[in-house]
Amino acid sequence: MPDNSKKCPVLTTADGAPIARQQALTAGPRGPLLMQDVQLLEQMQHFNRERIPERVVHAKGSAAHGTFTVTNDVTKYTKAAFLSKVGKKTDVFLRFSTVAGERGAADAERDVRGFALKFYTEEGNWDMVGNNTPVFFVRDPYKFQMFIHTQKRDPKSNLRDMDMQWDFWSQCPESLHQVTILFSDRGLPASYRNINGYGSHTYSLINDKGERVWCKFHFKTKQGIKNLMDDEAAALVGADRESHQRDLFEAIEKGDYPQWRFCIQVMTQKQAESFKWNPFDLTKVWPHADFPLIEVGTLELNRNPENYHAEVEQSSFSPSALVPGIGPSPDKMLQARLMSYADAHRHRVGNNFQQLPVNKPRCPVMHYQRDGHMATAADYGAKPNYWPNTREGAPMPDERYSDPAWDLGQAVVDRFDSTVDHDDYTQAGNLYRMFDDDHRDRLATRIAGVLGQARNEVQMLQLCHFFRADEDYGRRVATKLGIDVDALMQPGAKHSMA
Ligand code: NDP
DSSP states (O other), X not given: OOOGGGOOOOOBOTTOOBOSOOSOOBSSTTOOBOTTOHHHHHHHHHHHTOOOOOOSSSOSEEEEEEEEEEOSOOTTTOOOXXXXXXXXXXXXXXXXXXXXXXXTOOSSSSSOEEEEEEEEETTEEEEEEEESSSSOSOSSGGGHHHHHHHHSBOTTTOSBOHHHHHHHHHHOGGGHHHHHHHTSGGGSBSOGGGOOEEOOSOEEEEOTTOOEEEEEEEEEETTOOOBOOHHHHHHHHHHOTTHHHHHHHHHHHTTOOOEEEEEEEEEOHHHHHHOSSOTTOTXXXXXXXXXXXXXXXXXEEEEOOSOIIIIIITOOOOTTOOOTTEEOOSOHHXXXXXXXXXXXXXXXXXXXXXXXXXXXXXXXXXXXXXXXXXXXXXXXTTSXXXXXXXXXXXXXXXXXXXXOOOOOOSOOOOOOOTTTTOOOSHHHHHHHHHSOHHHXXXXXXXXXXXXXXXXXXXXXXXXXXXXXXXXXXXXXHHHHHTOOHHHHHSTTOSSOOO
């Protein structure tokens, strides 16, 4: 029996009625149960509904609350209120994740990491929904769902399938840059505290004069980049499947608060017109030498969530959550994400996901959206639910917040092929050439370890991409695969490397 002398509050039902005993109500000590044991019925029914659908991607995550502090004046680029003065602080919530694994997957896997950051600003929430890599696998949103299918499970075997993954990548040379990062030493982070975060897409910044520049967001870890070798990760996963969650949670519990330096890269419209790559192509970086990092502020995580489900599982980040002074760019992938993320939350969490405490803006919310599941109506109560209206105190649009117009020139509407007229090899090659000899060798060994499980024709197609990025890259992977490239170059060889 529990000890009632400890001054605990009285246990109640969800309707608040006090509960005398936590024991099944039965006809006699051996049962059966009675329908009138409503307390037991409620407990059983609620339990059946405890889970919400896991995210289709980024299902496994860890998060923390924190503070962002402005350290440098960037008001010449943006009128965002939370960046208006050096020293200004804004509350944030940052959720890290792996991408492909389900909710119970191990943390220490070779995979991209999600870096989704919510700034609770005085002019609405700004969600910076990025990754730990500055680029992505595809540039046309038609390919996103297909790509994710290849990262998940084979429909019949229910196994992750290397042939499926490499078949897709071999057909999508634009993925080579990100594939090279994924299989590099930075593809298997040691912890969430030891990764950088990138907005990856190009966004726009607008200042108080209505001038627009294009920009990229970078969050550089102050803990230093740290990664695991594959054998270290395998041993770690055997001992602890939650290594990232444990590391982040325990560091914050003991007051060792992780920090990131927030920087931007800025490109003017004029520079965009002569940039050697499409500045809105998500598979490309802007070289630091041409577009140096400009410091903005410091991000610190300093408080663990009290309840994982309420705060982390239900946290909902949407690239469409933008604030005055920060806007989208023509990037096709970003444009698609502006719709799909909020839509996913409406399905997974509910139509009123923004009313939950972790997602709720800290500024007044005034709109004419109404009702749906779980609406609290806290923000609008009895106020009118239509616009335009002549009611006193009803929310009205304000022209001061209008963005400068976009000049799209003589844009032609078509379904443009995202694989033609693109250089998919130079930047992947540049990254490869940054690696020392040992790093190149580890990269090739890892790639061959998984590419070797794909069909021979897929291996040959993919090898051509490595060769186009850098001959040494191609030769190393071929050697690790046991493929004699020189023999294949001979006239009459079964597979041509041309
Ligand atoms: P720079 O030498 O100026 O920048 C290199 C960048 O690469 C640094 O940000 C560095 O991060 C990062 N880096 C180092 N090793 C790896 C790795 N194994 N995987 C991923 N990133 C790594 O050159 P460029 O700006 O011309 O970029 C060259 C290549 O570097 C690009 O093709 C891209 O793949 C990669 N890169 C570029 C970034 C950019 O914004 N320009 C950002 C991240 C990567 P750090 O300084 O933290 O060590």
